[in-house]
Amino acid sequence: MIANAAWDRAIGMLPDRMAAHLGVSAAAVGLALLIAVPVVLVMAGRPRLRAAVLTAAGVVQTVPALALLALFYPLLLALSALTERLAGFGVPALGFLPSMLALTLYALLPLLRGGADGLASVPPATLDAADGIGMTRGQRLLHVELPMAAPIIIGGLRTAAVWTIGAATLATTVGQKSLGDLIFAGLQLEDWALVVTGCLAAAALAIITDMALWRVETGIAARKWRKAGLGGALLAAMVAAVLALWWNARPPETAERPVVVGAKSFGEQYILAELIASRLREQGLAVTVRSGLGSAVAFRALTAGDIDLYVDYSGTLWSNALGRTDVAPRASMIATLRTELPRRHKVQVAAVLGFENAYALAMQRTDAERLGIASLADLARQSDRLRLATDTEFQSREEWAALQRAYGLRFARLTAYTPTLMVRALIGGEADVMTAFSSDGRIAADDLTLLTDPAGALPSYDAMLLIGPTRPDLARRLQALEGRIAVEAMRQANWQVDRATDKRTPEQAARWLAGRIAEK
């Protein structure tokens, strides 16, 4: 059973997210319509152009929506840099704009196809008659072709609307508020109330929109104007509700822009973001949290000023922000990042928090003690008799190659699992060793031992609080966090939100963690 509190929290998030979701969907479909109408008119009677355009739109459609959204972010950053240089102002690269543009591209194909098929459905005899009685091209289009094609055109619009509302859940990954906020957070935290609420709300929006457009479509086809009008009125009411909610939620104009804390899409990030947000609030600042950011998006969002601060990990920054491929010792990695990030990206390291979230190999403590294994070097001597369970990613990662090089690990069997099943395989005795993240809450809860890495083969992933160029003053306010979060405390906090029973929200876990920091 899911506790009532979980449902309350999920439903509390709904109105705001629903309005934003519908808003970005409506804007995308509206823009797609503005583009599709002239393109369809130009395509009419030009079969080659029509084939080329529909193929191009079809190719766009094959790009997964998630990738399309992620692609728009760097694209807009480049555009923003360009406009900044040419016109002196940048365009926002995170949130509404990239989401709307990517969804617009996505909505184009059904609109173009509906328009083209609709116009092609008008019989040649009818067109000939229209020309022959003396209609101009414009009159023929307006009075004959469009009304006759309307049902098929609106059919395309229905498909576009339903797809867009579905795909808009992914806008969360580029920092746009949407019903995806509930779904992404819910999946990461295994909070099924959030997931179910988000999914049902998105499905309901899609179904209601589809029904309204269906009334318009069949109303026009049967020339029942009342029915078509009712459908149109329902749509208009939905858009009006969104506008009203937005107007209400809009911050007062005099207020300063709140500090935006970013978080990637997993539990530890949600907890740290809430911890930081509450620290800043205690200092009298207005703060919002933008969670669920794609891993690739977060650092760019910081340098572009779309978020003001977030926590990232040294190993990730080492390769992504500095472009390094080598492995350096933990301390020198941190030192290099402290000097290079400000120089190359105008990003300050406010604090190194004190724990790592690194790849490691783990065993059940009882097994490790029985076999006398404490380090990866110990493991290497016996690995040919042991079975390794990995997550789905690990075997293709650089870390695995580095481990094999440094220790000559040769396992009797290698099996890839989803994270939950991987733990079950280890506890159930189907595997002897598994891959783990060092701050994972399950390490303490399931009585696991992390094997040490004496050769330093695995890169370190120290959690670092980064401050972007927009609010350099924040570094001073948060530098007290330096070295204050021990890995054991982080594991416990993570466990509170990850576990299946007696689950806490990230806010509650953050409050608990703040208490632990204060005790120290």
Next chain:
Amino acid sequence: MAVTLEYERINISRGGRPVLVDIDLVLPAGGLVALTGASGAGKTTLLRITNRLLAPDSGRLLIDGADAANEPGPQLRRRIGYAAQGVGLFPHWTVGDNIAAVPWLNGMERQGRDRLVLEMLDLVELPQSFASRMPAALSGGQASRVGLARALAARPGLLLLDEPFAALDPETRNELADRIEALHKAQGLTTLLVTHDLADALTRATRILVLDGGRLVADATPAALVADPHPAVQALIASPLDQARRLVRLTE
């Protein structure tokens, strides 16, 4: 007022292939002229040049002495009655709105159009109640009549009919042909009728034009054409005559 048509050395080709070659022709006012020939002979092309749905590559067309190229196409076509091949009623408009299409394009008021629709329905012998029906509810013959009423609603002096009898059963076909003949006389029209069926042409027209490979190979009254057929016409005449003889034998 019936219209005089003068075609002066009309040439047109499509994709390098000549479709009409040196058409020189005068059609005096008041004729019911059948334009016939095998498929691809250029019949429909000549019809479409007459209301400038197609422009010739060279040569010109004079309508009552004025060059048709000097008037904007849509405006010209509103003065010429046109019944498209396959009728082509607008399926989303009522029968009445279909009939009144050209007067509506010319800016006639609703009341005038309503009166005109009833009059045109009488003219093509359809019940006045049909005005509010949708085209989908009409039989093939009824739709053809509505198409005819639409062509005549703006009181043109010239009526162009593109295969008006195609896809109709013989009885309906005959009724419609009677109606066209009667309207042609009553309205004082010049009528140009495209048909691939020489029997229609022979029994209704005052004059028959036969096209073959884009050239005008025969231009005569029906009687003259039957009496002294051009070689290209013989084949066209042979089959209806043969059919007729077999029918006569059957009744004896």
